[in-house]
Amino acid sequence: MTRGVRMSVYAIPVVLVMAFSFAFFIVQTWAAGDAAKGEKVYKANCAVCHGDKGDGKGPGGAALTPKPTDFTSPAGMKGIDDTRLHKSIIEGRPGTAMIGFAKTMSAGDIEDVIAYITTLGGFGKVK
Ligand code: HEC
Incomplete structure (x- = not known):
């Protein structure tokens, strides 16, 4: 050769x-979605309730019932699959402080923030 x-x-x-x-x-x-961009979206819009680390312990969530979801905990994220993440963030959770973000956030930002949440440790561990 x-x-x-x-x-x-x-x-x-x-x-x-x-x-x-x-x-x-x-x-x-x-x-x-882009988790790095999603982190910025998260800090600006979600951390006040869900906490800087995503553990559900933000200052705005302390007095709420139900408490903001802990994204770092497999037990806390139990049953929340990708479809439900989309629905809850887009439409909100009726009867809770979790409002829908469809009107205030672009579809791209929603995809990015979802990508970020799925990196926090709780997502997808318990069905
Ligand atoms: C005003 C406080 C508050 C803010 C701000 C907030 N959340 Fe929530 N969120 C909650 C509460 C309270 C719950 C618990 C609802 C429940 O148990 O049904 C929740 C639940 C959730 C859940 C789980 C829903 C489910 O299906 O069980 C997701 C995902 C979520 N929030 C994402 C976000 C994202 C992303 C943002 C920012 C764009 C955000 N939240 C901003 C209070 C908040």
Whole structure:
């Protein structure tokens, strides 16, 4: 084999892997929202009740019944899947202090804040 042929044999899989990773990255950002941006949205709109760390202990939530959800706790997030996260944040939780954000927040910000909440430790652990 000549040197040139050997190089291209190695180059093909490398290029393929790069192309697939890039495509995967694009699909991920479209579908899942951006957790880093979501953290800013969270701090500005949600932390007052749900706490800076997402543990449900924000100053605005202390006196509430029910208490703001603790996003860091698998037990606290029990039964809250992706569909319910969307519904609760978009429409709110009737009869609670959790208001809907559809009117005050862009769809992109809602996706980003959801992406952030799912990184806090409680999401998806208990069905
Ligand atoms: C005024 C206080 C307050 C603010 C601000 C607030 N929440 Fe809540 N949130 C609550 C309370 C109280 C609950 C508990 C509702 C319940 O138990 O049904 C809750 C529950 C939730 C839940 C769980 C809902 C479910 O299906 O059980 C999610 C998710 C949530 N909040 C997200 C957010 C996000 C995201 C923001 C910011 C964009 C936000 N909250 C801002 C008070 C607040």
